Amino acid sequence: xxxxxxxxxxxxxxxxxxxxxxxxxxxxxxxxxxxxxxxxxxxxxxxxxxxxxxxxxxxxxxxxxxxxxxxxxxxxxxxxxxxxxxxxxxxxxxxxxxxxxxxxxxxxxxxxxxxxxxxxxxxxxxxxxxxxxxxxxx
Amino acid sequence: xxxxxxxxxxxxxxxxxxxxxxxxxxxxxxxxxxxxxxxxxxxxxxxxxxxxxxxxxxxxxxxxxxxxxxxxxxxxxxxxxxxxxxxxxxxxxxxxxxxxxxxxxxxxxxxxxxxxxxxxxxxxxxxxxxxxxxxxxx
DNA sequence: TGTAATGGCTCTAGTAACTAGAGGTTCAAG
DNA sequence: CTTGAACCTCTAGTTACTAGAGCCATTACA
Numbered sequence: 549x550x551x552x553x554x555x556x557x558x559x560x561x562x563x564x565x566x567x568x569x570x571x572x573x574x575x576x577x578x579x580x581x582x583x584x585x586x587x588x589x590x591x592x593x594x595x596x597x598x599x600x601x602x603x604x605x606x607x608x609x610x611x612x613x614x615x616x617x618x619x620x621x622x623x624x625x626x627x628x629x630x631x632x633x634x635x636x637x638x639x640x641x642x643x644x645x646x647x648x649x650x651x652x653x654x655x656x657x658x659x660x661x662x663x664x665x666x667x668x669x670x671x672x673x674x675x676x677x678x679x680x681x682x683x684x685x686x
Numbered sequence: 687x688x689x690x691x692x693x694x695x696x697x698x699x700x701x702x703x704x705x706x707x708x709x710x711x712x713x714x715x716x717x718x719x720x721x722x723x724x725x726x727x728x729x730x731x732x733x734x735x736x737x738x739x740x741x742x743x744x745x746x747x748x749x750x751x752x753x754x755x756x757x758x759x760x761x762x763x764x765x766x767x768x769x770x771x772x773x774x775x776x777x778x779x780x781x782x783x784x785x786x787x788x789x790x791x792x793x794x795x796x797x798x799x800x801x802x803x804x805x806x807x808x809x810x811x812x813x814x815x816x817x818x819x820x821x822x823x824x
Numbered sequence: 825t826g827t828a829a830t831g832g833c834t835c836t837a838g839t840a841a842c843t844a845g846a847g848g849t850t851c852a853a854g
Numbered sequence: 855c856t857t858g859a860a861c862c863t864c865t866a867g868t869t870a871c872t873a874g875a876g877c878c879a880t881t882a883c884a
Contacts, residue, residue, distance in 0.1 A: 551831075551832075551880095552831090552832070553830095553831060553832080562871085562872080563831090563832085564871075564872065564873080565870085565871065565872085567833095567834095568870075568871060568872090572870090581879080581880090582879095583832085583833090583878075583879045583880075584832085584833065584878085584879080585831090585832055585833075585878095585879065585880080586832085586833090594815065597815070598814055598815050601814050601815075602814050603870090604788075605788050605791065605792060605814075606785075606788055608869080608870090609869075609870070610869095615811065615814065618811065619811055629811050633792060636792055637789065637792040637793060640785050640788050640789050640792060641789060643781075643785055644782060644785045644786060644789060647744075647778050647781055647782045647785065648782060650742075650743050650744055650778050651775065651778045651779060651782060653743065654743065654771060654774055654775040654778060655775060670756075670764040670767050670768075672753075672764070672767035672768055672770075672771045673753065673756065673757055673767050676736055676739050676740050676743075676753065677732065677735070677736050677739075689851090689860075689861075690860090690861075691859095691860060691861080700842085700843080701860090701861085702842075702843065702844080703841085703842065703843085705862095705863095706841075706842060706843090710841090719850080719851085720850095721849075721850045721851070721861085721862090722849085722850080722861085722862065722863095723849095723850065723851080723860090723861055723862070724861085724862090741841095746840080746841090747840075747841070748840095825884100826883100826884085827882105827883090827884090828881100828882090828883090829880100829881090829882085829883105830879100830880085830881085830882100831878105831879080831880075831881095832877100832878075832879065832880085833876100833877075833878065833879085834875100834876095834877090834878105835874100835875090835876095836873105836874090836875085837872100837873085837874085837875105838871105838872080838873075838874100839869105839870100839871085839872075839873095840869095840870105841868100841869105842867105842868085843866100843867080843868075844865105844866085844867075844868095845864100845865090845866085845867100846863105846864085846865085846866105847862100847863095847864095848861100848862075848863090849860100849861075849862065849863105850859105850860085850861065850862085851858100851859085851860075851861080852857105852858100852859090852860100853856105853857090853858095853859105854855100854856090854857090
């Protein structure tokens, strides 16, 4: 049996966040001591690790709820779980693409100005003002 | 003179968002008609375009406030603006790196299961449960 | 057994950056 | 001069937490 603090240390999820997950139904309500403190067992630890991992991978709480529900219905769960993971992958790829474009433009902007001298005509500010200077159409 | 709707169409910023920017002080309060409707001029359009562009590049509202303030103090503004842009660049690079790791793992997870057959032992769910299977330590 | 430190409890409110909706007013076109 | 689109303010909701107040439980040590 673990206290909420021990669970927190083992999973890397902060204590208030664990309580928040319980509140939203993502974590089942654990047992309590006579003094009303939460006590978790191995299953609780596993569940929280699963959530932590999925959050790390960028799954939304909603998506995680979906995945957890699937675990209760082994029939068809594989296809559905795959769909959720694939959607997540598409999302991540799109984000990478967008960020790379930003990286390119920021590089261009940051390089244009040496941080010295030209005080009245800062290239950073000019670039941000004038969208037409952009190489990428974002 | 533009109405808030025209400004919205020209910049791609939604009407409630424009009002929100005004509320938070990011946009100056524009003039009003006798009937209390906002009317914007060219300067308002420029300012909003600047904000839109910087938001697109992932700058926080806070950072944008900083940049806007710099525009009022041409002395030293270039160095400071450069610092803000560089910080933004570091941020973007870090995000890209993290997302690439996620992409790799999601690819691995999504490929492991063909969405058919193996219903009781879904690879997606197993992967998410067992952090030890990960190739990357995230 | 007493006490102090640490950790736990609930509840409210705050964060970023908007978005949605209710209920009412103004503007511009025909 | 009427109609319908666009405008107004205000409140509340979103996501995924985080922070703080004020109080209670547990545990280690003397």
